[in-house]
Amino acid sequence: MNNWIKRNGGHLIVAAIFFILTYAYFLNPIMQGKILYQSDVLQAKAMQKEIMDVKEKTGHAPLWTNQMFGGMPSYQIWAKYGKNATTYVIDGLKGIFPNPVDTVLLYLFGAYFLFTTLKLSRWLAAAGAVAFAFSSYNFIYIEAGHANQAYAIAFFAPIVASIIMTLRGRYVLGASLTALFMAMEIRSNHVQMTYYLLLAIIILVCIELYHAIKSGLTKPFFKAIAYLFAGTIIAVLVNAGSLWTTYEYSKYTIRGKPNLKSETTAESAGLDKDYAYTWSESPTEIFTFFIPNAYGGGSSTTRGEDSKVAKSLIDKGVDAGQAQQLASQLPLYWGNKPSTNGPWYFGAVVFFFFVLGLIIIKNRIKWWLLGAVLLSVFLSFGKNLPFISDLFFDYFPLYNKFRAVESTLVIASLCFPLLAFLALNEVFENPDKAFVFAKAKLAFYITGGLTLLMIVLPGLILSFKGTEHQNLINALAQAFRGDTGMANSVANALVEDRQALERQDAIRTLIFIALAFGLVWIVIKQKINTTFAAIAVLAVVLIDMWSVDKRYLKDETFVSSDVLNQAYVPREVDEFIMRDKDPNFRVMDLTLGNPFQDSHSSYFYKTVGGFHSARLRRFEELVQNQFTKSVNQDVLDMLNTKYIITPDPKTGAASMHANNTACGNAWFVKSVKYVKGADQEMQAISSFDPQTEAMVDESFKKTVEAKTLGYDANGSIKLVSYAPEHLVYQTGSTANQVAVFSEIYYDKGWTMKIDGVEQPYYRADYLLRAATIPVGNHKVEFIFHPNSYYTGENISLAGSVLLVLALAGAAYSERKNKQPAKA
Structure with a gap:
């Protein structure tokens, strides 16, 4: 035991420092028992409400919820995967x-391992781990509530480390750790982040293959690839x-793919391109990599009392208090993204050493890191660099499934500190100090x-005017009753405020670059010896990154649990609706702005709207065609929308009225009208009586008319x-009739039984379920039991066993190899 502590004492000290740093960052909130206020987590709380209520009551979390969008699988909301x-x-x-x-500890320990x-x-x-962990967006993702995304990023470094270990010849250990960390990565359930990591890994493997061919070492390379492939298969099975x-x-x-031909294009197998490119990085926005406020910081960044906008307004006779209030409302962020929580800041010290790494590093790993950085940066430009972005969007598998293309910068946020600290390691170890110093000076x-x-002439590179700058001037002119002179004065003052912010941070950056260069010189x-130099670098990097992170993930972001609980305090109308004992009606709440982009109401009752980035396409198509221009009452009726909440046009107060024409949970229709294709079906429900007629695609005709109607x-x-997951109906009829159920049609897991015998059902009214119910009294059940989940879970169990065996085998192999050979 003593020998183990002696061998690993340095690692234990580093681990203790990581714990101290992490808890110190969150010390005040932890001591006060506060909770992180995360908007996405609040949204998720409403999305999960029915799932968690059922889980608490029965011990089983359902795989389907009717809480949002009429109903959807809960896989991407919450599922146990036990x-x-x-x-x-x-x-x-x-x-x-x-x-x-x-999450922060995972950032630190994963990067330290790499x-x-x-x-x-x-x-x-340790210094490199701090540089990666405290990269601004790693903390911004936490602040925004992107918990799965942050967890996925945390496993980037250990996955890369395990792959490199395998490529270096430690096949069993490297492949086993690859299996473990890749399994953790996939379990984090953020496919987009995993996809970006795989792009970087492909570049690494291609460079290693080129080197293997060039040096005649293809046999060990392909052996390593075989081990990595086995490890990846285990991770997938898990x-x-x-x-x-x-x-x-x-x-x-x-x-x-779209169901409507009118929306089908060459690129329509995934997201709409404009939607996917909404959050595209401006090319010059990469200056935030080393000057955090180069683009004005985040959308909520404000100037203090030295605001030029406030001064301009005061000079025009505006009251000082009003001037400060108006100044705080004008955006300092001037990029072309709709909004941003903050900049992609990799650190001034890291930036200096990264550039040094480009100059001084000879190892082939430099070309991997440079290639990965360039790819991630180019892809982050999205609509601002369509030549490259469209190539990936149109031709690379799965790429068009992801939105917010700026997220590709997560790869750069890993590669920047990697190359930076490899450069610093070269400074420490290269005996040719004259050569090192010359490159450091460069x-x-x-x-x-x-x-x-950027301090002296920032306007030479940056305009400090967003694409909507003229529209802003026009809006100001309108607010100032046509005074364009005052509007232009305020707009110019806003540009000055943005320049002041950038200049202030540029001075800060220059100081840190000078400190980094000074450490190299020393x-x-x-x-100074290299150990103390490394500790000094750690301290400087920590001060640099910590101070920027605190602008976004700060103590004020944490609130008491009472504040979070107050986020879902029912209004009078909510309390009235919740007294309705009908188990499965829906509500349309029009007081939230866009009801299809907010899940708040879903906390209290089942809604027509909601919020989820993986909602069913048929429902999205219904929204676009039946609710965008005007609300189609017929569609509301077929969705069993029992209550509609509207805002008072004068006061904004919520008022509710009952929808007496709602069709109910299920009903028999007089007639069936057949349509050909989704477009005709959508057109048919634009104006019809859902209570008496059903619109059914002709592909279901044989099923519908299997019995005489x-x-x-x-x-x-x-x-x-x-x-x-289990709905039971009681029917009684003297004829074979078509019943429409106000439930979302999704045939990947739902089965229908009549008196315990499985029977076919079909789609009606574009997205509802329907079935032919035979004459007599019957018990009709809809049961959700998806094979993809239950069979997949059994495969996961087998994969988990293989993972444990692989890790145990690796541990045994490592221990055996370390034992001294017998005399």
Whole structure:
């Protein structure tokens, strides 16, 4: 034991520092028992309401929820995946550490593992880990509530480390760790982040292949690839349940193919391109990599009392208080993204060493890091660099399934500190100090000179005017009753405020670059040993990154639990609706702005609207065609919209009225009208009587007319038992009739039984279920039991066993190899 502590004492000290730093960052909120206020988490709380209520009552979380969009699978909202071993690892981390301490610790330890795998000293690896972990967007994602995204990013570094370990010849250990960390990555359930990581890994493998061919070492390379392939297969098996359900479901969401021919284009197999490119990085916005406020910071960034806008307004006779209020409302962020929580800041010190790495590093890993950075940066430009972005969007598999293309910069946020600290390691270890110093001076001239230019002449490169600048002037002129002179004065003052913010941060950056260069000079002059130099770099990097992160993920972001609970305090209308004992009606709430982009109402009752980025495409098409220009009452009726909430035009107060024409949970129709294709079906429901007629695609005609149809005006069908995954109806009729159920049609898991015998059902009215119910009294059941989940879970169990065996085998192999040979 003592020998183990002696061998690993340095790592334990680093680990202790990581814990101290993380808890210190969140010290005040933790001490006060506060919780991180995350808008996305609040949205998720409403999305999950029915799932969690059922889970608390029965112990089983349903795989379907009717809480939003009329009903949808809950795979991408909340699912347990209890036969996946990594589920318990993640649950354990979240149970031991308060949110978001667990995420930051994963950032730190994962990056530290990567840097030590690259043979950096412990303190240099620790400094590199801090540089990666405290990269601004790693904290901004936490602040925004993108918990799954942050977790996925945290496993980037250990996955890369495990792959490099395997390529270096430690096949069993490297492949086993690849399986573990890749399984954790996939379980984080953010396919977009995993996809971007795979793009970077493909570049790495291609460069390693080129080197293997060039050096005649193809045999060990392909052996390593075989091991990595086996490890990846295990990771996939471990996550079979989540991957299978996600793949199956994705084809029917807004990321799948359109059903309407009128919306089908060459690119329509995924998201709409304009939607996917909405959050595109401006080319010059990359200056935020080393000057955080180069583009005005975040959308909520404000200037203090020294605001030029406020001064301009005061000079025009506006009251000081009103001037400050108006100044705070004008956006300092001037990029062309609709909004942003903050900049992609990789650090001034990291930027200096990254440029030095481009100059001084000879290892082939530089070309991987440079290639990955360039690809991630170019792709982040989206609509601002369509030549490259469209190539990937149109031709690369799955790329068109993802939105917010600026997210590709997560790869750059890993590669920047990697190359930076490999460069610093070269400074420490290269015996040719004159050569190192010459290259360091060149890097200083480049980075310092560029930063100095951004201090002296920032307008030479940046305009500080957004694409909507003229529209802003027009709006100001209108607000100032046609005074265009005052509007232009305020707009010019806004530009000055933006320049002041940029200049202030550029000065800050120049100081940190100078400190970094000074540390290099001290090391080269041998005035300090490399250990103390690495610790000094760690301290400087921490101060640099910490101070920027605190602009976005700050103590004020945390609130007491009472504040979070107040986010879902029912209004009087909500309380009235919740007294309705009908188990499965819907509500249309028009007081939230766009009801299809907010899940708040879904916390209280089942809604027509909601919020989810993976909603069913058929429902999205229904919204676009039946609710965008005007609300189609017929469609509201068929969705059993029992209550409609509207805002008072004068006061904005919510008022509710009952919709007496709502069709109910299920009903018999007099007639069936056949239509050809989705376009005709959509057109047919634009104006029809859903209570008496059903619009059915002609592909279902044989199923509909398998029995001779009639109509019994006195026939009855009633929902007698409700659970999200199991609905039971009682019917009575003197004729074979078509029943329409106000439930979303999704045939990947739903089965219908009549008196315990499975029977066919079909789609009606574009997205509802319908079935031919035979004469007599019957028990009709709809049961959701998707094979993709349950069979996938059994595969996950087998994969989890293989993962445990692989890790145990790797541990045994490593221990055996370390034992001294017998004399």
